[in-house]
Amino acid sequence: MPSRGPSALTVLLCGSFALAVAMGIRQIFGLVLLPVSQSQGWAVTSVSFAFALQQIVWGVVPPLFGALADTKGPRLVVAGGGLAYAAGLVLMALGGSVFAFQVGAGLLVGTALGALGFSIVLGAVARVTPPEKRSLYFGIASAGGSFGMFAFVPLGQSLIGDQGWQVALMAMALLALLVVPMAWPLGGPPPRPAEAAPGPSLREALALAGRHEGYWLLSLGFFVCGFQLAFITTHLPGYVASCGLMPEVGAWALALVGLFNIIGSLAAGQLGGRYRPKYLLSAIYGLRGLLITLFLLLPKTPGVTLAFAASMGLLWLSTVPLTTGVVAGIFGPRFVSTLFGLVFLSHQVGAFLGAFLGGISVEAFGNYDAVWYASIGLSVLAALVHLPIRDRRLAAFANA
Incomplete structure (x- = not known):
């Protein structure tokens, strides 16, 4: 491993900070959905579409940014993401039309999340971390995103309640700009170890991944993850309000998701180094289905x-270090940003459907029941599809 450049700990801390800001700001969007709709007179479906579009854009751009980070380094990608995030939030707050809100929330923020997301940050971490610590470091970085989810929700709810949703979004834009200087230690073009034998090129790695059945099954499971997380993040506050509970309950529910997510991410990172991640993923999805059933x-x-x-x-987010670990285990760490980025695209297709269908369900049926039931069925599917994944390192990547 190269001795020059930032240490693994520095990369981990800066990457965790970027994830904390990106995931933390995103977590408050469920809190602004109803205030925006009510104050502007926009249909819930129109506002939901903005966040659904965000999910799909967030899914499309990571493979592109991942390829850029894998070949040119993540520094420029992450810095650009911070700027795009701030611009999107400003447009959401001050655009004055539903179209401007959709462009800001959907296109700009979606692009920013792709640049600041797990595929970029965990790819940077993978390149500077020894294999025996990789799962643990993935868990710590994911926990950074979890901490942001916990810390930003009370702040966002307080700002929305005291100053209004527009001021809250402008404050978040200022925080997004703090990501830009944190991008520098993440590095430029990654040096290739002199002792490594030549391995597959990026194009060859993509071709091998496309022929790997387990890679597709992993993507299908991550589709389910995206569907569930986006639906709950976007619509849990509205669902709680429809049950007659105070808005603060929805806000604190999202905050608790973030708080306990820290524990889950760290535990997944630890367990992923001791047990095969595919079995842990199967258990996680099965438990999600059970929890949703009990909640209903x-x-x-x-x-x-x-x-x-x-x-x-x-x-x-306990699924993130484990899913990344399966990708790195099969294909090695060199192209993790690109290969995990493609798996993440499937996650975001699910997220688009979860966010958008939640709005469709409440307008068509007056409740969220159909999407809750779909989430249970998808949990069973995801628990099953991980079991047959062949997660051993491919011979072509033995030295990658």
């Missing part, structure tokens, strides 16, 4: 809602 069956009290949020938090 139990009375909707603040205690039940917060307990559900805390339990889901344990299973939230």
Whole structure:
């Protein structure tokens, strides 16, 4: 491993900060959905579409940014993401039309999330981390995003309640700019170790991944993850309000998701170094289905809602270090940003459907039941598809 350049700890800390800001700001979007709709007179479906578009853009751009980061380094990608995030938030706050809101939230913020997302940051971490510590470091970096989800929600709810949603978004734009200087230690073009035997090129790696059945099954499982997370993040506050609970309950539920997500991400990172990640992923998706079923069956009290949020938090981003670990285990660390970015595209297709269909369901049926039931069925599917994945390192990547 190269001795020059930032240390693994420096890359880990700066990458974790970028994830904390990116995921933290994103977590408050569920809190602004109803205030924006009510104050501007825009249909819930129109506002939901902005966040659904964000999910799909967030999914499309990571493979492109991943290829750029894998060949030119993540520094420029992450810095550009911070600038795009701030610009998108300003347009959401001051654009004055539903179209401007959709461009800001959907296109600009979606692009920024792709540049600041897990595929870029975890790819940077993978390149400077020895294999025996890789799963642990993936968990720590993912926990950074989890901490942001916890810390930003109370701040966002306070700003929305005291100053209004527009001021809240402008404040978040200022915070997004802090990511730009944190990008520098993440590095430029990654040096190739002199002792490594020549391995597959990026194009060859993509071709091998496309022929690997387990890679497609992993992508299908991550589709389910995106569907569930986007639906809950976007619509849990509205669902809680429809059950007659105070808005603060929805805000604290999202905050608890972030808090317990820290524990879940760290635990997944530790366990992924001891057990085969595909089995852990299967268990996580099965437990999600069980939790959603129990939540629907139990009375909707603040205690039940917060307990559900805390339990889901344990299973939230715990899929990220494990899914990344499967990709790195099969294909090696060199092209993790690109290959995980493509898996993440599937995640975001699911996220688009989860966010958008939640809005469709409440307008068509007056409730969210159809999407909750779909989430349960998808949990069963995801739990099953991970079991047959062949997760051993391919021979072509033995020295990658």
